[in-house]
Amino acid sequence: MKNQRLEAIKDIITHTKVGSQDEILMHLNERGFTLTQATLSRDLKQMKIAKVPNDQGGYIYTLPFVSSRDTYILKENKSTSVTEITIEFSGSLAVLKTKPGYAGGIASDIDSGAPEEIIGTIAGDDTILLIPKEGVTRSRIIETLSIIIPNIKIV
Amino acid sequence: MKNQRLEAIKDIITHTKVGSQDEILMHLNERGFTLTQATLSRDLKQMKIAKVPNDQGGYIYTLPFVSSRDTYILKENKSTSVTEITIEFSGSLAVLKTKPGYAGGIASDIDSGAPEEIIGTIAGDDTILLIPKEGVTRSRIIETLSIIIPNIKIV
């Protein structure tokens, strides 16, 4: 019930330009959800959705940090294996495969979570190219990534 | 005058955890700026600073989109080097880190500017993987890139 609403909110946020909670509320009503602004405010807080100034001189609600979105999905959706993530090495590089659309978010989690081990990442839609620092072993990388991605699978 | 204030705001935002405009206002007062909440609200809007929910169950003001910040810096601060770009080598590859969103643009600058030295580039959002031609030395690459990116920093 609530989860469906959260999904709807995310959908509204990402597909339409909304500048106030009342606007979001109206969209939710159209979709058959009845709730008050108070509840919406709490939902937005939980999903870390924020109202940010935009270029057109107004404000717009957005999911500002990908990592936040991931946290949210992971939290709400424990049962399904959102994070079937695999890693495979090739030479000095590693390639991670994720669910479609998740590469960017996870890559930035890695970027911020393993700065000692990696030089950088490049993310497509479902693939992450991971460039380790020179001298960092594969096992060290796996060790560190396991903290960021607990159920990572080595291919 | 106003610019100094904007700088101070940015500094406060990035270095301390503030959760309301009144808090920011107090910090500004300590630094000798006198202004009202109304003005601060306008400043924040201009700089696209937003209040976003954080992990600790509260809210925090941040510069949510780096691109916005860059726009702002470009506007306010033309002279300074917006593009802090670093390069690091790993094996036969090089990885450049740029400000988020700039990788594509810079990569194509490199593509067109150093065809003798590189095979190609792959750009993510803030990372460029640079594949040099066989036999090209690291110093040669740096030499060439320095022409394209004058203030590139070697890690």
Next chain:
DNA sequence: ACCATGAAAGTATAAATATGCAACATATAT
């Protein structure tokens, strides 16, 4: 079955934020 516990949501309101308007300053043009 009964109670405790906790999540979820509404109500009312506090708190926080945005903005219309007027005043003033500074620049630009006539």
Next chain:
DNA sequence: ATATATGTTGCATATTTATACTTTCATGGT
């Protein structure tokens, strides 16, 4: 020099958003 435009700010207030408090509902334990 005067007029016109442009930008910045405070004041007051409207609007918007967050939350304390309460009720309800579901769940698990005894």
